Amino acid sequence: MTSLSDVADIVIGVDTHVDTHTAAIVDTATGAVLDQMTIPTTPTGYEDLLAWAGEHSPARAWAIEGTGGHGAGLTRVLARDAEVVFELDRPQRIARRHGAKSDPLDAVRAAREAMSRPVRGTPRAGGQRQALSVLLAARRSAVEAATIAQRQLFSLIVAAPETLRATLGQATGTERVQRAATLRAHRSDDVETATTRHVLRTLARRVQALTAEAADLEKQITVLVKAWHADLLDLFGVGPIVAATVLCAWSHPGRIHSEAAFAMLAGIAPIPANSGRVTTRYRLNRYGDRQLNRAIHTIVLSRQRYDATTQAYTARRTSQGKTPREIRRCLKRYIIRDLYRILESGPPTA
Structure with missing residues (x-):
């Protein structure tokens, strides 16, 4: 990438x-701090910041930490005015001298880090991508809450009075939830049985409500995915949730400069771990977007279970001495390559 200077x-x-946001202007030629400013996170504050920046130079770039979080409002305003914005999602912070830390110092570090990085990231897009991101977050919380409620339901049934265990103990999964949701109070119940019966019914209905909520959110996600990149759903093992996760990580054409960079973002690219005479050692990459990594892992498991071509590949690599984990890593690399080519080629035209 071209030097910022x-x-x-x-x-x-x-x-x-x-x-509040704290901004610092750094000269790209000398690295000197020219000015600093703190603004409230309001539309007026954002306009004041733009006016302040305009007083210095029209040839400028912005380095913002958390463009999808605390800095989302400012990033939208800058995008509206076609400003050049670089994202510092996880800045590689230099060692602070004597432990010094303040908002102005962090702003200066953000600017200087953008100058020093060989590759600078651009913010993710809004619109369809942000809509998918919001839906995915809501669905994820609903699924996790339903899972927790089901575990609590099972634990309470195990320790429940015998009358309730006789009704619910043999049921599993959805049937257990349905039975628990229809429990009714009995006059003969003692205080322990009555209370347990009420709590079991409450938990079961919570599971049903959360499951319905997750299903409704998935329908909305499917509609958006089909409108944006329906061709992803044609790939074996790619459903609407996996496709939406991939689209949210990728965002828009040109943001990820290569297929290798996409693999690194997914935490799939191997990291060299060589030292001395050892020159062929690699370690697992645990960085990157973990939701994207999970989505790719889901595709691999689905293909290994149901796709004949993948099963044949797995058998061949096993005969060559590869471990199951090594085979999955190879498959992930192939999958990320296919996904990147489809995403960068653009959605199919009718």
């Missing part, structure tokens, strides 16, 4: 917080 006179680093 070749395309911008100043870099404005922004340290973002809930109520």
